[in-house]
């Protein structure tokens with residue numbers, strides 16, 4: 001390699017905040033920049049320019065984004081801001097009038113041309129081309145696959161449709177080509193994401209799309225079917241419990257896609273759900289969860305909830321705890337309600353005092369901990385297929401995950417004894433020997 005030729009290769013630093021969807025956006029930006037010949041800088045000092053991909057979902061996320069912009073301005077000074085907060089540029093300009101440019105979510109091309117403008121690159125034929133699958137910020141063996149942008153729902157606590165617009169789905173063939181490329185490049189686990197995965201294709205009227213000489217509808221069911229053809233674990237996130245979700249459970253039981261559903265239920269009280277403007281009848285949902293478990297006993301259900309939503313009464317909250325007892329979800333996250341600027345829920349009556357939110361949150365978490373602990377204990381003595389994530393240097397244990405664990409948000413399986421060499425991305429059988437409230441421990445014989 002001609003070192004001289006690389007001497008003027010500008011370096012871009014990227015700070016990526018927010019959800020996996022924002023991470024995918026960052027990956028697209030750096031993929032394009034690398035393809036154009038830019039290098040990445042792991043620190044501010046070495047960067048010719050810094051891109052901050054912001055999150056604007058909650059007020060706390062906005063503050064975090066503003067802090068990140070401030071840090072980049074202090075440490076480097078040449079800063080471009082993109083992402084959800086870019087939809088309100090006046091808030092950014094007010095605090096940081098000297099940022100070089102601001103673009104909204106998904107404006108990859110605008111970010112890339114702003115980088116070209118402020119840190120120009122000389123054409124260089126010695127610079128490596130981007131790998132076929134693009135560059136990823138996640139470890140090599142798993143990847144997020146975004147199937148659509150935006151959302152047609154109008155949940156009262158959420159401003160994502162204001163920021164990102166209505167649902168725009170990618171045709172199934174296009175999604176599958178990306179999935180296939182990722183698997184060919186070594187990805188072993190695909191995490192399917194969107195704002196509302198079960199609504200996939202509604203905007204396209206489920207138009208047919210060709211992949212591998214076969215016509216599929218751009219629809220959740222067909223996507224699961226096509227992804228089941230890939231040699232990879234496929235995990236479905238942000239699925240709403242519309243009736244057609246029942247049809248994919250047999251594919252989970254047959255091992256085509258992982259027996260795992262991430263469904264953000266948010267609450268169980270019909271009154272609160274109505275105020276949240278969430279779809280679905282919760283009594284029916286409980287019935288269906290029991291039916292899913294009959295059809296696929298190993299299914300893992302993950303969800304998130306909000307406690308202390310405006311108007312949530314003691315009775316609503318008790319109903320939620322009883323519902324948790326009934327449906328026995330496997331993995332659960334819980335947030336205390338936080339008003340988001342611009343969200344219609346701010347105008348609802350009867351906001352719940354902070355100390356009540358706090359108390360409900362603790363009671364909710366204690367309930368779920370009890371459920372999770374029993375579920376973990378029940379796995380002792382079983383053998384689980386696990387994917388290796390890496391090594392914990394401090395404890396000398398191998399960090400892995402079972403089919404029930406999504407990376408970063410669920411638990412881990414810590415392997416304390418292993419009779420063979422393993423590397424990240426290997427899928428091996430682990431005998432579970434111990435458990436705590438959220439994690440498992442096991443050995444490989």
Ligand code: SF4
Nearest residue numbers: 151153155158160195
């Ligand atoms: S489903 Fe509701 S919470 Fe999720 S992005 Fe759409 S509007 Fe927001």
